Amino acid sequence: MKQNVSISAGLPGTKAPRGKADTLLRDIIRDKWLYLMLLPGIIYFIIFKYVPMYGVSMAFMDYKPYTGFLGSPWVGFKHFERFFSEPQFGMLFRNTVILAVYNLVFFFPMPIILSLMLNEVRRAKFKNFVQTLIYIPHFVSWVVVVGIFYILLTTENGILNELLYQITGRKIAFLLEAEWFRTMIITQSIWKEIGWGTVIFLAALAGVDLQQYEAARIDGASRWRQLWHITLPAIRSTIIILFILRLGNFLDSGFEHIFLMITPTNREVGEVFDTYVYTKGMTQGQYSYSSAVGLFKSAVGLVLVLGSNWLAKKFGEEGVY
Amino acid sequence: MLQDKTIGNRIFDITNYTLLILIGLICVLPFVYVLAVSFTSPAEVAKGGLILWPKEWSLASYRYIFSTDTLFRSMLVSIYITVVGTFINLLFTSLMAYPLAKATLRGRQFILLAVLFTMLFGGGMIPTYFVVKAMGLTNSLWSLMIPNAISAFNLIVLKNFFQQIPDGLEDSARIDGCTDVGVLFRIVLPLSMPAMATFGLFYAVGHWNQFFSAILYINDSRLYPIQVLLRQIVILAQGSIGDTSIDNVEIQPLTIRMAVIVFATVPILLVYPFLQKHFAKGVMLGSVKG
Amino acid sequence: MKKRMALLMGGALLATTVLSACGSNNEQNAAGGNTDAAKGNTNSPAVEDTAPLELSIAVHQAAEAPAKGNPMEQAIEKYTNTKLSFQWIPNSGYDEKINVMIASGELPKILKVSYVPNIISAMQADVFWELGPYLQDYKNLAAQPETYYDNIKVDGKLYGLPVFRNVGxxxxxxxxxxxxxxxxxxxxxxxxxxxxxxxxxxxxxxxxxxxxxxxxxxxxxxxxxxxxxxxxxxxxxxxPNKWGVDDQGNFTPxxxxxxxxxxxxxxxxxxxxxxxxxxxxxxxxxxxxxxxxxxxxxxxxxxxxxxxxxxxxxxxxxxxxxxxxxxxxxxxxxxxAESGNAGILAIPKSSVQSEAELKRIMTFFDQLLDKEMVNLINKGIEGTHYTVEGDYTLPLDKDADAKEVKPYRDTLLQRGESYNMxxxxxxxxxxxxxxxxxxxxxxYVVTNPALTLISNTFTERGSELEQMITDAETKYIMGKLDEAGWNAEIEKWKQAGGSGLMEEYKEAYLRNKK
Missing domain, CATH: 3.40.190.10 (Periplasmic binding protein-like II)
Structure with a gap:
């Protein structure tokens, strides 16, 4: 990384560099205001994020609240070994990864498509109105969303199931059948978060130069072509950044949501790391064990973020850092 | 804005509008349900089913809510931490994001990587509590604003937005004698209103939804924001999350729970329409030309 | 404190620089927003007074937290000669808050806990006072049926008082x-x-x-x-109730x-x-x-x-x-039989350091079961919440009762009509x-013989094992498992630790019996 920095050091407009140290000093002096602006943020991250980082050590101890970090015994990789050798590990890993992939494939593009659709709307009032409607579900908690799905889909007088019965003559236990579990989770996620997800893309789209569209129209470009050549490139770097950052939380499944949807009959596909950790950590007080699982998830996230960022840069994108 | 009215365009527009209306309706459904139940009489609700319009109107739930001062007090707390907290967030985040958007800044990559790292690894609840306590923030509302002054996610995305502002504009300001700080506040921020509105919204919603830090850092229940009460009333009623050994919590009727949801959600819902004008297309260009 | 000041000052300083940054001073407002941040929260240490006992109590929050110093609290304080400060903690974060309190040593004098693995291990580690030996000195506490106390014992020792509730x-x-x-x-x-x-x-x-x-x-x-x-x-x-046990101490789920x-x-x-x-x-x-x-x-x-x-x-x-x-x-x-409590009131050793203070707190608990307090905690204040009519009392205001009395009824000691009313x-x-x-x-209650038995398997994977069986029960009822399938699940349970659990219970049971 050091090398990267020094490569970008030779700037146009500055005099030819004499020595490395010399340039460094000159650059720092030139950017003194920028560094001063960085200061509060750096202090913030050190105090509130890096100082507590010693808590990671919990994963390598048998932590108890009353003995604390100093008094709890070190146990090395005991918790990791236990985690990887659990009979459920394979199932948890598979369920979590499948759900994560579904999320990236089906959920992630949805807000982008919707913002592109909204972007094509020329009537500002209509656009604002639709925007306001679609972002509401974000504020409805999972408990309520799952409750509404129950009312719609239960086999005991659920509205949609009754309708299905009228049409096809049979009911489907959407909420119980294992094969429907992932579809339900993704559908609910899309329903709740699609509108909220558009906010950031609409902000990115607000920066597009309108003259580009006019020029394209004069050249006779169709709506699809304009979308492809002007609109999408304008939000491309935002999409890439969000995608990379999402990979960092790849193994996070949204505990509350999943927890509310799991039933004895769909647990074999529904149980994920997050719900497993809840049972372990919350109901049984195994902090160190939960913390070890958390660390594993983070490590996977780190590899994915670094990998995807490297790839993005390879393709000439800015990436995250 | 002249639009060539080809048939293709027409079909495109009609499909697009229809789809959007449909999505809008589906999305608003849960809230309509919540709203309708909150205005329905408990007896009607007991019959079950999906209620989208109250058959028997009742204001009993709201009467109950307004009969207690707790909800109003926590509402004020929520508004306070949301307004002040978001201001702190935007100030700190943009101050940090701007320098990081400068490709020539030495050490930039290292700092960005360090920030990214905090998104993936955290020390956890107890060490963070110790820090907040050591800073003397516990039991004050600052504990809900300072420890989350900058979100790494927002910082990184905002940095990305800043990068897309053409350098030319900033250079001209610098020639006029502004320092980098001046450029940020006089040129960059006004040009980034959509971004500011977006991240302001993200932060505001984040503050509004805080409940766990409040329980953790604050002992005086008079300082609890509205979400703590909402969780207390709504989530526990479902009996699925939380301490199952506590089964004698009083469960409020569904109508009251829904009324509390409405009461606690409407203020933050109102924020977005006010921000919308900043999302209008071409804001950036307009402000520069004008 | 100092660091925080520095941080805020830094921020404020920067904000001010911003405004003068362009040399022109036509915009000198806006940054004044974050100045009053430095206001500290000065918790003045109360002057030690010998008279009323200062008592901090952390309990679950009922629907709404009652206001400090309300008439109910005043009445309890007056009778028991205490100065109460209740800390009402919402359920959605209770366990975490307790853990943080234990970890940071900021414990109140009385803490409501549950009988869960985490707390049990804290009890074993002597975080709380053992109250068993003192019980006999307090007439009301000693008068309560043994079962209530037995049901919350850890290794035969009592580390708190049960918030009484009927067992059946x-x-x-x-x-x-x-x-x-x-x-x-x-x-x-x-x-x-x-x-x-x-x-x-x-x-x-x-x-x-x-x-x-x-x-x-x-x-x-x-x-x-x-x-x-x-x-x-x-x-x-x-x-049997959850577990059956025979003469030899063999446990059967x-x-x-x-x-x-x-x-x-x-x-x-x-x-x-x-x-x-x-x-x-x-x-x-x-x-x-x-x-x-x-x-x-x-x-x-x-x-x-x-x-x-x-x-x-x-x-x-x-x-x-x-x-x-x-x-x-x-x-x-x-x-x-249920456990007979809605939580346990424990006294942490770190906050109550002398035996004298412990005894003073035990007196407080004992007083809560005196006639006057039984009336107050169950029914509230006469004239406000209830009125006397002949041999009975009549409730006056159900809403006021739910808001003002219930929080105390749910968290302090009382046995309703069963004791001293x-x-x-x-x-x-x-x-x-x-x-x-x-x-x-x-x-007619049938007790659960394994209720207070300690098993490592249970601590480590108790809820997992339970889930295996409850899931299988549901699948069996729904016909997704046949009889062979159900029996296979039981076998799986045994393999996954169930057998160990049965053995450990047997050992603990026989050990306790001696």
Missing amino acids: RAALQYRKDWFDESGLQVPKTLDDWYNVLKAVAEGDPDKNGKNDTYGFMLDKNYNQNVFSTLTRLSVMQGG EFMTPEFTDTLNLFRKLYAEKLINQDFAVTDSQTVDKAYEAGRVALRISGGNAQSMQSNLEKVVPTAVMDVVGLEGSAGIRVP DKLMKQTELFEKNNKVVTENEK
């Missing part, structure tokens, strides 16, 4: 009007149960012409914890007993014939309650009072009549009948 709350509540009209009898044997449930589900007791009634409904927690419907029914039929298997088979049959709700595995208790309150179900086993159901039911079906009886099976009344509260007949069933139940 479960009662059978049913629609008397439907039963009378169709000439049905309250079911006793499992066959009776099947016949009654079939009659109600296939008949049309509410006469609305629709096939929309059930004899009984389950919710998704139907087989969880002490409230398990399966356990209650199987205990009624003579089965309930699901390996014939009574339990019969109960399970009953529900399997009911499910197959669509005589219970088909979606019970996803239905929360709220939804089921709604169905009961809408007058669509005939029977239920509940720990609540039949009167509250009657009141709710009347709003929808004015002619409905509820009645209540004890859980009587073919072998007479048998009720699974001179005048009973006038209630409806049904309410009193239900209360009587619950009091009588105490004679």
Whole structure:
């Protein structure tokens, strides 16, 4: 990384560099205001994020609240070994990864498509109105969303199931059948978060130069072509950044949501790391064990973020850092 | 804005509008349900089913809510931490994001990587509590604003937005004698209103939804924001999350729970329409030309 | 504190620089926003006074936290000569908050905890005072039945006082009007149960012409914890409460007993014939309650009072009549015993350092069970919450009671009418009948022999093992597992630690017995 920095050091407009140290000093002096602006943020991250980082050590101890970090015994990789050798590990890993992939494939593009659709709307009032409607579900908690799905889909007088019965003559236990579990989770996620997800893309789209569209129209470009050549490139770097950052939380499944949807009959596909950790950590007080699982998830996230960022840069994108 | 009215365009527009209306309706459904139940009489609700319009109107739930001062007090707390907290967030985040958007800044990559790292690894609840306590923030509302002054996610995305502002504009300001700080506040921020509105919204919603830090850092229940009460009333009623050994919590009727949801959600819902004008297309260009 | 100041000052400084950054000073406002941040929270240390005892108490928050220094608190303070400061912690973060409090040593003098692995290990590590030896010196505390204390002991030692609650709350509540009209009898044997449930589900007791009634409904927690419907029914039929133990100390889990298997088979049959709700595995208790309150179900086993159901039911079906009886099976009344508490009030050693102070706090607890306090905590303040009429007291304001009295009733020591209450509260007949069933139940409770036994397997994977079996029960009832499948699940349970659990319980049991 050091090398990267020094490569970008030779700037146009500055005099030819004499020595490395010399340039460094000159650059720092030139950017003194920028560094001063960085200061509060750096202090913030050190105090509130890096100082507590010693808590990671919990994963390598048998932590108890009353003995604390100093008094709890070190146990090395005991918790990791236990985690990887659990009979459920394979199932948890598979369920979590499948759900994560579904999320990236089906959920992630949805807000982008919707913002592109909204972007094509020329009537500002209509656009604002639709925007306001679609972002509401974000504020409805999972408990309520799952409750509404129950009312719609239960086999005991659920509205949609009754309708299905009228049409096809049979009911489907959407909420119980294992094969429907992932579809339900993704559908609910899309329903709740699609509108909220558009906010950031609409902000990115607000920066597009309108003259580009006019020029394209004069050249006779169709709506699809304009979308492809002007609109999408304008939000491309935002999409890439969000995608990379999402990979960092790849193994996070949204505990509350999943927890509310799991039933004895769909647990074999529904149980994920997050719900497993809840049972372990919350109901049984195994902090160190939960913390070890958390660390594993983070490590996977780190590899994915670094990998995807490297790839993005390879393709000439800015990436995250 | 002249639009060539080809048939293709027409079909495109009609499909697009229809789809959007449909999505809008589906999305608003849960809230309509919540709203309708909150205005329905408990007896009607007991019959079950999906209620989208109250058959028997009742204001009993709201009467109950307004009969207690707790909800109003926590509402004020929520508004306070949301307004002040978001201001702190935007100030700190943009101050940090701007320098990081400068490709020539030495050490930039290292700092960005360090920030990214905090998104993936955290020390956890107890060490963070110790820090907040050591800073003397516990039991004050600052504990809900300072420890989350900058979100790494927002910082990184905002940095990305800043990068897309053409350098030319900033250079001209610098020639006029502004320092980098001046450029940020006089040129960059006004040009980034959509971004500011977006991240302001993200932060505001984040503050509004805080409940766990409040329980953790604050002992005086008079300082609890509205979400703590909402969780207390709504989530526990479902009996699925939380301490199952506590089964004698009083469960409020569904109508009251829904009324509390409405009461606690409407203020933050109102924020977005006010921000919308900043999302209008071409804001950036307009402000520069004008 | 200093660091925080520096941080804020830095921020403010920067904000000011910003404004002068462009040399022109036509914009000198805006940055004043974050100045009053430095205001510290000065918790002035109270001057030590010998008179009233300063008592900080951390408990679960009821619906709303009562205001500090309200009349209830004043009355308790006056009687017990204390200065109370309650810390009401919302349920959604209670466990975490307690952990943080323990970790940071910021414990109050009295802390409400639950009997869970985490707290048990803290008790074993002597985080709290052992109260057992002191109990005899306090007349009210010593007068309470041993069971309440035994049920929260750890290795035979008592580390807190139970927030008392009846041990046998479960009662059978049913629609008397439907039963009378169709000439049905309250079911006793499992066959009776099947016949009654079939009659109600296939008949049309509410006469609305629709096939929309059930004899009984389950919710998704139907087989969880002490409230398990399966356990209650199987205990009624003579089965054990969660665990059976024989003379040699051999432990058998309930699901390996014939009574339990019969109960399970009953529900399997009911499910197959669509005589219970088909979606019970996803239905929360709220939804089921709604169905009961809408007058669509005939029977239920509940720990609540039949009167509250009657009141709710009347709003929808004015002619409905509820009645209540004890859980009587073919072998007479048998009720699974609950733990007999709604939490434990423990005294941390780090905050109460001297034995003298401990004794002072024990006196406080003891005083809570004096007549005056029993009245206050149960009924509130005379004239505000209740009034005396002859040999009874009458409630005055239900809402005020729920807001002002209930928080204390739920968290402090009291045994309701069972101890030291001179005048009973006038209630409806049904309410009193239900209360009587619950009091009588105490004679018939079947205890869980493994309740206070400590097992490493349980601490490490107890909830996992339990989940394996409860999941299998649901699948079996729904017909997704056949008998062979169910037996295979039991085998799997044994392999995954169940056998170890049985052995460890046996060891602990025999050790305690000596």
